[in-house]
Amino acid sequence: MRPVQYNENSKVKLADIPEGYSGEGFMATKFDQVIGLARANSLWPLPFATSCCGIEFMATMGANYDLARFGSERMGFTPRQCDMLLVAGTIAKKMAPILRQVYLQMAEPRWVIAIGACASSGGIFDSYPVLQGIDQVIPVDVYVPGCPPRPEGILDGVLKLQEIVKNESLRRRHSDRYKALLNEYGIQ
Amino acid sequence: MTNEQVKQQLLAQFPDLGAWEEQYGMLTFNVPAAKNLEVIQYLYSDAALQFRFLTDLTAVHYPDRAGEELCVVYHLHNLVENFRLRMKAYVPVADPRIQSVTPVFSGANWMERETYDFFGVNFTGHPNLTRILNVDEMDYFPMRKEYPMEDPTRTDKDDEMFGRGG
Numbered sequence: 001m002r003p004v005q006y007n008e009n010s011k012v013k014l015a016d017i018p019e020g021y022s023g024e025g026f027m028a029t030k031f032d033q034v035i036g037l038a039r040a041n042s043l044w045p046l047p048f049a050t051s052c053c054g055i056e057f058m059a060t061m062g063a064n065y066d067l068a069r070f071g072s073e074r075m076g077f078t079p080r081q082c083d084m085l086l087v088a089g090t091i092a093k094k095m096a097p098i099l100r101q102v103y104l105q106m107a108e109p110r111w112v113i114a115i116g117a118c119a120s121s122g123g124i125f126d127s128y129p130v131l132q133g134i135d136q137v138i139p140v141d142v143y144v145p146g147c148p149p150r151p152e153g154i155l156d157g158v159l160k161l162q163e164i165v166k167n168e169s170l171r172r173r174h175s176d177r178y179k180a181l182l183n184e185y186g187i188q
Numbered sequence: 189m190t191n192e193q194v195k196q197q198l199l200a201q202f203p204d205l206g207a208w209e210e211q212y213g214m215l216t217f218n219v220p221a222a223k224n225l226e227v228i229q230y231l232y233s234d235a236a237l238q239f240r241f242l243t244d245l246t247a248v249h250y251p252d253r254a255g256e257e258l259c260v261v262y263h264l265h266n267l268v269e270n271f272r273l274r275m276k277a278y279v280p281v282a283d284p285r286i287q288s289v290t291p292v293f294s295g296a297n298w299m300e301r302e303t304y305d306f307f308g309v310n311f312t313g314h315p316n317l318t319r320i321l322n323v324d325e326m327d328y329f330p331m332r333k334e335y336p337m338e339d340p341t342r343t344d345k346d347d348e349m350f351g352r353g354g
Contacts, residue, residue, distance in 0.1 A: 128326075
């Protein structure tokens with residue numbers, strides 16, 4: 001018997017093996033599934049926090065709620081390294097070009113979560129200087145409701161996004177439909 | 189320094205100042221729009237008055253006052269005597285032109301840009317009269333009282349749905 005027992009009560013959850021054909025000493029599956037699995041479990045978040053939703057996001061990153069459990073350990077404060085843009089807070093019209101610039105600087109594949117009522121729809125700021133939802137300037141994958149949402153809500157949004165990432169075809173970003181979507185926003 | 193002293197000294201120099209009031213003890217008067225810079229220069233440099241601090245500069249829109257819809261308000265402060273006064277100049281909304289007071293107060297620069305941004309007052313002689321808070325593409329002045337109230341039956345929140353000129 002070892003003097004120290006490791007992982008005796010471990011609650012570490014391993015990802016399921018993707019569907020495939022396996023036999024003695026080999027396993028065959030699709031790139032889509034393996035790469036999707038890897039991407040989904042290591043999304044690098046880029047927080048774009050402007051107000052109270054940003055405070056909730058800080059709690060989500062902290063020890064109690066711990067976004068790191070889901071593979072989003074490291075905030076990258078540069079768009080060039082990140083996969084997941086988290087827009088948390090009111091976006092004024094004057095800030096819209098900056099948000100768009102940040103999105104353009106991210107490399108494909110990239111995903112966007114709109115956290116809270118303001119980022120999703122303008123929220124209570126139904127007024128001339130405020131952008132009525134960030135989906136007017138960039139495409140959004142997941143909307144998290146709430147004003148501000150609880151950290152559980154943000155975690156739920158990230159898990160929803162992981163499902164999208166897992167099931168995304170590797171060719172999606174080359175598809176005509178995707179190009180048409182970006183064209184709607186004037187992004188080449 | 190009392191309200192009466194300041195009033196008498198100003199009237200001796202500028203007889204066309206009018207509408208003298210003392211709201212909550214604060215001396216208030218109107219100045220003809222063409223003379224705003226001259227009066228402010230006098231208030232600043234006169235040895236007895238010494239109003240050397242521009243507390244605030246803003247505008248008010250009175251849609252019902254035909255020919256003088258926009259009111260430009262200056263709040264001045266004499267820091268030595270701790271004495272404040274309020275000066276108002278009215279301009280028509282059709283041609284809201286008034287002289288910039290930036291030659292006297294450099295601090296008026298951003299206040300006048302803000303007043304231009306929200307009310308469209310055209311400060312002649314300002315070094316850089318551009319929008320300061322709103323987006324540059326905005327083609328209206330949002331604080332003027334000339335926009336319809338929101339349509340209660342609207343289904344979307346886009347500007348064009350409720351007359352904000354989007």
